[in-house]
Each structure stands twice: as C-alpha cells, then as structure tokens.
Amino acid sequence: MSIAAGFRAEVDRLGHNRLDLALLTVVPAVMLALMAAMLFAGSPRGLGVVVVDRDGGPLARAIVRDLAASPQLRVVAVTGQIGQGLSALRQERAVAVVVVPRGVATGLRRPGAAPVEVLYAAQFLATGAVAQTSAELAVASALAAGPAARLGLYTARLPGVHVALLGNPTGSLEWYLGLLLGPGILHLAIAVTAIGALTPLLQDGSFAAFVRTTPGAAGQVVGRLLPHVGAGTALATAWLLWLVLARGYRVEGGVLALVGGYALLFAATVSIALFLLALVREPATALSGAVIVAGSALAYSGASLPINGSPWLVRVWNAALPLTHGLRLQMDAVMGAAARPLLAEAGALLLYPLVPGALGLWLVVRAR
Amino acid sequence: MKAVWRACETTLWEILRSRELLSLAVVSVLFYAFYYPAPYSRQAAEAMPVVVVDQDDSALSRLVVRRLGETHAVNVIARAPDVAAARAVLEQRRAEGVLVLSRGLSAVAQTGKPGAGIALIVNGTYFVRAETIAKALGEVAADTAQRLGLDKGVRGAASPIVVQPLFNTTGGYRDYVFPAVANVILQQTLLFAGARLIAERRRRGAVIGGDWLAAALGTWAALVLVGVLAGAFVFGFAFWIQDVPRAGNMAGLLLALPVFAAAVAALGLALGSLFRRGDDALKLLMPTSVPLVFLAGFAWPLSAMPGWLAALAWLSPATAAMHLFIRFNQMGASLAEAWGPLAAILALAALYGAAWLWRARALEQEQELARAEGAGPA
Structure with a gap:
C-alpha cells in the first residue's frame, strides 16, 4: 500500500514540477535524439x-x-x-x-x-x-x-583470414557506440532524477520529519523511486528499438532479456542514488557523488578498453559499478550468449537494491 | 576597478567557504584528473582470451598458434576439437574469440591453391577487443607469410607498407581518451560551480550588490581565475605526472586557456542566473556530461555529423577546447594551424560574456524591484 502511495505521490510531484518532469522525460529523450543524429551515418566516411x-x-x-x-x-x-x-x-x-x-x-x-x-x-x-x-x-x-x-613479389602469403563478428556482423561503429551511449547517458540521468525525487523528503538535512509524519516511510521511498525505474527502462527500450527497428541492427539473443536487464540496471541506479542521498543528506553532494559513480561509469565498465591487467583498485571499482554489469548483460544478450552469463550479470544487478538500496532505506527510516 | 577586484575577492572567498562550491570547482578537478584516466592506464587491450580449433595440425598451423599466443594482445586459453565446442566457450563468455585453422592450410600456403584458410570468430559487440584480436592475428599471419616467402627465396622490401601513429606515438588508449575528455572535465566542473554560485546567490537574494557591472565582472574574473588554475593543473601537473603527450605549443596553450575559462565561466553564470536554486541548475547540467564528450568529436568526428548538429556542438566551449588544446598540447600546432577553434572559443567567450552581463543587469533590476516591493506602503 505504502509503495503505491509513494508512487502516486511521486507522479503527483512530477506533475507539479516541470523541471523534474522534463529531466525525466524530455531531456534524456533529446540527448538520445542528438546521439541518434550523430551516429546516423553508420560509420565515419570521407x-x-x-x-x-x-x-x-x-x-x-x-x-x-x-x-x-x-x-x-x-x-x-x-x-x-x-x-x-x-x-x-x-x-x-x-x-x-x-x-x-x-x-x-x-x-x-x-x-x-x-x-x-x-x-x-x-x-x-x-x-x-x-x-x-x-x-x-x-x-x-x-x-x-x-x-x-x-613480378611475383607477393606470391608467398598465407590464405586470407576470414573474420566473423558475432553481434555486430558489419562492424558498425553506430551499433557499438549506440549500445554504450544509450544506457550510459540514461544511467546518469536517472541517478540525478532519483536524487531529485528524494530531496523534498529532506528537511534541514534530515529525513526525521518525513519518517515521523509518514506511515510506511520505507515503502513510500521505494514507491517514489519506481517511476524513475520505469522511465529509464522505457527510454532504454525505445533507444534499443530505434537501433533495431529503424536502423536495422540485430540482437542475437532475447529482447526480453535486454528489457529485463534495463529494468535491473535502473533499479540498481536508483538504489545507488538513494544510498548516496541517505548517506550525505545533502543534495549537491549526493549529485556530485552520482556523477562520480555514473558519470565515469562508461570508462570503468571495460566496454571500451578492457580493464584486465589494470591496478586492483580499478578492477574492484569496475566490479562495484552497476553500469559494468548492465552493459555486460546487454552485450551478452546482443551477441547471443548462453543463459548462465546472463543470469550471473542479472544476479549482480540484483545486489544493488538488496545492499546499497536496503542500506539507504535503513539510513532513512532510522532518522526517526 | 577597485569594485571589480572587491567582487572578485568576495567570490573567491565564497567559493573557498562553501563546501559545495569548493567541491565542484576545485576538489572535483583534482580528483577527476586521476580518477578518469585510471581505467585506461594500460593503454591497450591485452591477453584477450581466444580458443583455437586447429584442424590442420601442421608445423605451419602450430607456428601460427604459438606466435599468436606470444603476442601481448592474445592469450590462447584452450584448444577445442571443433568449431561448435569452441563457440560454446565463446557463448559462455569465457573467451572473446575463436581461431579456426582449417584442414589443408599448410598445403594451401605452399601451393597457393584455394581450399583452406584461417577463420576468426570474435565477439563484435566489444569493438576494441575484436579489433585487438583481429589485428594481432593479421600481424602474425603477415609475418608468417613473410617468413615463408623468405624461406622460398622471394626477396623484396621487408614490408611494402609501414604504418606509423603520430602525436600519440604508441597509439595508447589513455593518451587518446584523457587529453580529449580532460576538456569536458574542465568545462563541466567550472560550469557547475558558476551555475550553482549564481543560482544560490539568487535564492538568497544576493546576486549583485552596488555597481552591478563591477560585481558581474568581478564574479566572472574570479571564476576565470579558478578555471585557469584548474587548466594549468590538468595540462601541466596531471599530464606530466601521468606522462601524457604534452607541451607541444606552450605559448598557444597559455594564450587560449584564459579565453576558454572565460567562455565556460560566463556560460555557467548566465545559465545559473536562470535558476532560483543551485540544486536545480546542477540537476539540469550534470546529465549533459556524457553527450557533450561525444558531441565534441573525439570518438565520432564532427565532419561525420549532420551540419546542424556539428554547429550545435560548437556552442559547447569544450568542443572548441578539445580541438584547440589537443592541437597545442599533443600535436604541437602553431597559432595559424589552430586558428579555427581559437576563433570559435574567442567568439564563444564574447557571446557568453555578453549573455552574462545582460543577465546580471536583469538580476539587478529584479533585485531592485524586490527591494522596492519590500519597502512599499505598509
């Protein structure tokens, strides 16, 4: 019940706050549209x-x-x-x-x-x-x-090497960058809007007043975050559909696995946002934390340059960031990986609501 | 002039005394200068796991496999009896590629007749990994062919084509990514700080006091100073300590850095003046960081974007900065060779500077109105 009430409260708040509504809908949609236009040529030419x-x-x-x-x-x-x-x-x-x-x-x-x-x-x-x-x-x-x-100078050669690319048979830069940019942009955008959703619950740097006056405060918090998980999942799915249906790229694995993966990624994203705000109880610092966690997550994900062989701190941080697992799940589904690696990444993503998310909730409700 | 200096001094103290502003304008730069490039410190993909299906099992095929395994790029993790078994390893995500050396390869290499070959199946969703494995195999194949040619008494140039990377002479990934993204880091940290500073002043009703022009110029000057020091730290100390290619044209860098800082600071102040709360300004600006990196033309060239989008991208000072500071720092370009982005950043500094002064005047009028209403008839 309190989750539903929290959901309704957040939808109501968004209806009255045009900036926050735009940040959850129009702004990420425009950013994705700009990326779509940027990549439209498929590969750099000329x-x-x-x-x-x-x-x-x-x-x-x-x-x-x-x-x-x-x-x-x-x-x-x-x-x-x-x-x-x-x-x-x-x-x-x-x-x-x-x-x-x-x-x-x-x-x-x-x-x-x-x-x-x-x-x-x-x-x-x-x-x-x-x-x-x-x-x-x-x-x-x-x-x-x-x-x-x-004159026969090049007669000594090995037979040609035939290369087959799974999940990206044409070697398209648009498909590769598109798969990285969609979740990467939305990950940061949703982390920011989730902090914005919880900020009104803070009064003088404390959640105490909210917890005292709200029955089922923990459920309310979860409910307030759900629209952000939904928006992130919907936008990521729309971005995937753009790439697949409009641009003609092919997913070897199941599309449902991809959409489920996006839902888990954004559940992880809002969990991190909740944890940050509950920990520092100050929006600007929590936003800076979100940029550190989500803004550089593409670099740490290993999806561009693999991080094997990097210092242990980099490898630990790579494993700790939700985007790492979200992208692995997505890329694995795109190339048609077996169920086991997909489930392993999904399991890793589930840890974020269960650990930092639950910890964040505890920090909120203990403010009583 | 004294009023400008006073406003500048006041702003600097305000930044130093505010935890949020200090964190955005100073601590973030110190942090990101090392945090961002850390995952790229290895510079190149290495030890990419590959499964081998050697159906030929000849001296030649074994030589190719051995030499591939000896490269930094590839680690031969297993041998599989057939392609299906090898693909299963790939689909379990324990390998990035499958190398197939088909039966009869050795005979084909000796006679030049068709019928057998080398196949590489790689996970194409990770571009750099696939490229690394394919390149390593290509080099091994070419080198092995060269050896075979020499063994057969064919003579000629050792290799008729030589490839040479310039400016980032090792072709390193960190030395490609960090000098480009550093410009966006410098822009975003100063932009956030400027926008929050002015939005919070507006919330407190203390945007501009006394001479509005002097206050606006002094506030702007303080942020320019912060931006120049941040740029000097990144392009000087951080590049030096991480041995990033640098200092190709110091005079050009010293000339352009204040102009870049002026453009970013003015844009931050002008945008921040549209908000009544610092957090709202941050919420809007922070998510733009990732798109701005890519729109600046670092992974995808501006020339390959639609014209309207490339024009839009040039409105972000980081775009001009990327093409200016990379030319000065890494490429050693002269002023004449960097004239285009230099003119762009000068134009942006003038445009955003004018926008900030216009907004400062409007805020002063807003304050006057608020004061008049506050002191109105009781």
Missing part, C-alpha cells in the same frame, strides 16, 4: 588523407586513385612536401598522410627499399584507425595490381 607523392609514376597515381575510391577516405591534397601533409594533420584537415617513395614501382624489388608509409593522427584514435586501415587497404590493393605483384 576522412581526409594527404598523399605525399615523391614518385609521380603510374603506380603512385594508381595509389592516389585507390585512396580516392575508398568511401572512408577523401584525398584532400597531393603534394611533394611531407611538411604540408603534417600541417594538414595538425589543422585536422586530414587524419592520415600516405607517403609514396621515389621509385615505388621498381624499388620494392630491392631489399631495403623504402616502403609506402601510412602516417595517421593517433590523437583521434578512433577516426585515425579507420583512416589508417582504409588507407592501408587501398595502398595494398594498388600494389597488388602493380608491377611488383606481377
């Missing part, structure tokens, strides 16, 4: 490349043509000066420079001959790596059709 042509022969021209033909690349300049190429990198007009050595057609026959160099701006590593791989493939294609190949 990345600038400068060719430093020190040869000028037919093979060098073939290299330029193959670079220009790559959809990922756009030849912004052909020059004889390496300095101009490097300056273009520093101006971000280009992300890669291909240096074609003098005598490229004949030089490759000689041991110790200068190779074709692909220099790329690794300071923007994601973009630079796409440009580097595309440039390398284009150059290799031109060389394979050139005189060196006809």
